[in-house]
Amino acid sequence: MGANPDNALLDDLIRRRLDEILPQKLAELRAQKTPAMTIIATKGTLDWAYPPFILASTAAALGWNVSVFFTFYGLNLLKKDLSDLKVSPLGNPGMPMKMPFGPEWFKHINWNIPNAVQAVVPGFETLATTLMKQTIHNKGVAEVEELRSACVEGGVNLIGCQMTVDLFGFTHDDFIPEVKEYCGAATFLPMARDADVSLFI
Amino acid sequence: MSAAVLDAKGLNCPLPILKAKKALQGVAPGELLEVYATDPGAVKDFEAFCRQTGNELMASTQEANVFKFVIKRIK
Numbered sequence: 001m002g003a004n005p006d007n008a009l010l011d012d013l014i015r016r017r018l019d020e021i022l023p024q025k026l027a028e029l030r031a032q033k034t035p036a037m038t039i040i041a042t043k044g045t046l047d048w049a050y051p052p053f054i055l056a057s058t059a060a061a062l063g064w065n066v067s068v069f070f071t072f073y074g075l076n077l078l079k080k081d082l083s084d085l086k087v088s089p090l091g092n093p094g095m096p097m098k099m100p101f102g103p104e105w106f107k108h109i110n111w112n113i114p115n116a117v118q119a120v121v122p123g124f125e126t127l128a129t130t131l132m133k134q135t136i137h138n139k140g141v142a143e144v145e146e147l148r149s150a151c152v153e154g155g156v157n158l159i160g161c162q163m164t165v166d167l168f169g170f171t172h173d174d175f176i177p178e179v180k181e182y183c184g185a186a187t188f189l190p191m192a193r194d195a196d197v198s199l200f201i
Numbered sequence: 202m203s204a205a206v207l208d209a210k211g212l213n214c215p216l217p218i219l220k221a222k223k224a225l226q227g228v229a230p231g232e233l234l235e236v237y238a239t240d241p242g243a244v245k246d247f248e249a250f251c252r253q254t255g256n257e258l259m260a261s262t263q264e265a266n267v268f269k270f271v272i273k274r275i276k
Contacts, residue, residue, distance in 0.1 A: 054215050058218060058219070061219050140213045142212075142215075147215075150219045
């Protein structure tokens, strides 16, 4: 093929023309396409409830197509009642322990409480959760429930992992009715393949 | 032309954007929405929001610690 001088000339012309046209054409196609995002939400604590719901609700507000696959502890984020989500400072050295009340100097103290103490004080997690909820409120940060509602309103596709539902002995009735689909990895992966953004949280 | 007003003061990311998106749905194309916010992250976020959603950010100003955004609904 390449031996034919006419073809070589033609190929060269096509290549040069494509170099000129293609970037603009690709940009056009990209601009026309509705962006898509898929998230795998695997954590079921108060703090880790935020990233998937913030990103999903914001992407929906930007007009993106969003699907979130809730698996393992992430299933807790789909429960009808979210009030028992907790945060644990135990073994979590990244978590600042600051008081949400009192004078400014007091609020700035980072209480460095050893794991050994946290582990033996009954109700430590509940206390930390109460303080965190107060901080969330003080700072004008949304409640998890509010962000989840924003996801539902924005048309975010909430998907439950059927295997984990069985594993943990849940029933579909434990979860909000907006969860339209329960499936497995084989259903989720093709969605993630077609998405522009895919995150594991 | 009177603009719709959204008070998002005291709210933190991503609430100002989520509320603005909702408020824009009640604004006719070509009309304006004024948003007031105190979250410093909102300045960049509203630029990105308008660029992504194809609406026009007519103004982004600051008075004391309050940011004001004027958004024209295009589509």
